[in-house]
Amino acid sequence: MTNFSNCNLKIKFKFGYCNNKFFNVAIKYKDSVTSIFPTQHDEEFIAVYENTIQLPTDIEIYFSEKDINQDTIVDDIGNIKEDMYVQIEEISLDSVKLNSKYLHQKISIVTENNDVHTTSYIGFNGKITLNFHENNVFFQVLTANK
Numbered sequence: 001m002t003n004f005s006n007c008n009l010k011i012k013f014k015f016g017y018c019n020n021k022f023f024n025v026a027i028k029y030k031d032s033v034t035s036i037f038p039t040q041h042d043e044e045f046i047a048v049y050e051n052t053i054q055l056p057t058d059i060e061i062y063f064s065e066k067d068i069n070q071d072t073i074v075d076d077i078g079n080i081k082e083d084m085y086v087q088i089e090e091i092s093l094d095s096v097k098l099n100s101k102y103l104h105q106k107i108s109i110v111t112e113n114n115d116v117h118t119t120s121y122i123g124f125n126g127k128i129t130l131n132f133h134e135n136n137v138f139f140q141v142l143t144a145n146k
Contacts, residue, residue, distance in 0.1 A: 004136035
């Protein structure tokens with residue numbers, strides 16, 4: 001019998017750097033914490049996290065080491081010239097991508113100051129919790145993509 005509560009989670013990140021450094025990113029699943037490191041692909045810095053997970057579960061993603069006063073460089077009129085950021089570009093469960101509405105409207109970061117921002121563009125230190133509370137991958141994808 002197939003166990004539909006087990007699935008492959010894949011998260012693709014794009015990194016921007018400032019002052020030659022990147023965000024520290026760590027993903028916690030159950031009792032395991034995995035650090036994520038970008039590598040250069042063409043002109044971009046990308047990292048991909050993959051793991052087999054068992055639903056229902058929460059995935060916590062931690063972002064740290066950004067100094068807001070040093071890791072965003074702006075010009076004289078306030079345009080950002082260089083920024084340390086992480087963009088969540090894709091999340092999939094068993095190769096089924098969660099849609100753009102999920103990526104842009106259902107992901108929220110809680111910052112160190114307890115501010116909440118709903119975005120897949122991370123520019124603050126803080127934590128995102130991906131709530132996968134359905135007990136099988138089909139229902140989870142349907143729920144996430146509503």
